[in-house]
Amino acid sequence: MKILVCIKQVPDMESRFKANSQGVWFEETDLAFRMNEYDEYAVEQAVQLKEQLGDAPEVTVLSIGPDRVVEAIKKALAMGCDRGVHVQDPAAATRDPWQIASIIASHAGDKGYDLILTGMQSQDRGSAQVGVTVAEELGYACATTLVGFAFSDGTVTAKRELEGGIKGVVRLRTPALVTCQLGLNVPRYPTLPNIMKAKKKEIQTIAVAELLKEEPLATTVSFHPPARKGGGIVLEGDVGVLVDQLLGILKDKTAVLR
């Protein structure tokens, strides 16, 4: 059995973002990067499945981006993936979901992966398109937003999160692609001995030009970081006056009383 996990390295979302010089994405200087949270669930699920099947599956982890994304690949290897694929692409942040999906599909096309796992979306761009597009391009069955996962006899039984707290269970024959949601599992910590072992695992580097043949379908034309929050308003004085002031503010500046 062959498993592919697709991961993305994203900035710490607590960071203060500013637009880059082209004004179409954020400036990366001084940002700390880490593995996309939803992709960590995908890595953990792949490693759990490998353990369930007595170490038989080979788990490949793939990431697209500049050299720094190798850190995320190494983390996934320390969590238990077997080998890494780094698609070297300094301009990955400017690609649209169609291009990213096409790169992955182009790599996976002739590899015969039985199962592909990825996060339901990235924490930064958040399009939630890459997983489903890869499935479509490869002709794989696909289920999204998994909060439960079981596998036996070539069939994935997936618990999906629907709207309003409702859950649904779907079955998919492999080859299949699933996208992972918070609540699916608790990702393990990479232990120090496993970080050491991961150093010996192979990471294949592929230039993006070898895999990317598609033009973007949707181009980002501008980027707007959130405005710095104001300091809030402190109301002082007699309670009766305060109530009137507060009501006035709620009516004028919010939708609460409309």
Next chain:
Amino acid sequence: MNFELSQDHKVLQDAVRDFVTREIKPIAMQIDEEHMIPDELVRKMGEMGFLGSYLPDEYGGAGLDMLSYAIVVEEVSKACGSSGVLISAHTSLACGPIYTFGTEEQKKKWLPPLNSGAIIGCFLLTEPDAGSDAGAIATTYRREGDEYVVNGAKIFITNGGYKGTGVLFATSDRSLKHKGVSAFIIDLQTPGVEILKNEKKLGIRGSYTTAFALDDVRIPAENLLGAEGQGFKIAMDTLNGGRIGIASQALGIAEGAFERALAYSKERKQFGAPICDLQAIQFKLADMYARIETSKLMTYKAACLKDSKKSYTMESAMCKMLASEAATYVTKEAIQIHGGYGFICDYEVERMYRDAKITEIYEGTNEVQRVVISKLLLS
């Protein structure tokens, strides 16, 4: 010259940070209040490989380098100085000398349970009348058949309360001073080993600081570490490496306090603006950060020198001195930035201030570090 951590070290730093954020930070205050690190946390740190980071995997270690070890102690100490010193004393002072001076049989026997954290290690050198003057120890040993018989007392033993495995120093003849000192590996469950007390302290309250009485303690002859009379050299060599661990602990405490002070200075408003707009606070932050960065550079340098098997005595003395003095300075200023809130336990910087002080004292007082540095300069 490249001052960037390698990708492998960044991956490690990130992994340790995640663990510390979820497993240690939420209980750091509890550890201080209850004067105890929960066994559960010790077990988890063992599973993570924190208790044998730079020891080779053939002895159950993680097989990483000294810089990785420094990063582990630093990151843990950002949240909890007590947990930081548990790792440092255990690794540098117990695993370290057994690995460096032990025979193959000794390493195979003693290191795996230490490196997994199943047993916690300690270093039994200090006595009531022998601190900085380690050659003055009064604990004696004599040979009887296949055993050594040890009598005496040891104090201020970090991790002693676990009664695990110790590296013990005793003399065959006090008149020989440091030339009479030998080192032994001791199972502290041996009859005759008695805990007199675990000390109450200003800081690092979660860490055991133990006084032992040793009354006719019989140690198998095979547990002699190195040769007879080599003990003083083993002690000095061990403390040399240990200083990198304590520098990392001090560095972590300073960074933990700085992070809080920086965040608080942006939140706290006085005179209609955050206090970080005041130059008085800005200058404090600048002074604190500069001392942290200086200490970090020297600590990482000492670790890298040890990794590349170069002499690091000077750098380990300097990093221990710089980082511990940065820690007391930064934690003091962190309280000042917090004002009255800093004096209250809920804001944690008061704990860091208490935890910082010992780093100027143990693993060789900073006065001893200055002796080491100046001796090397003038030799």
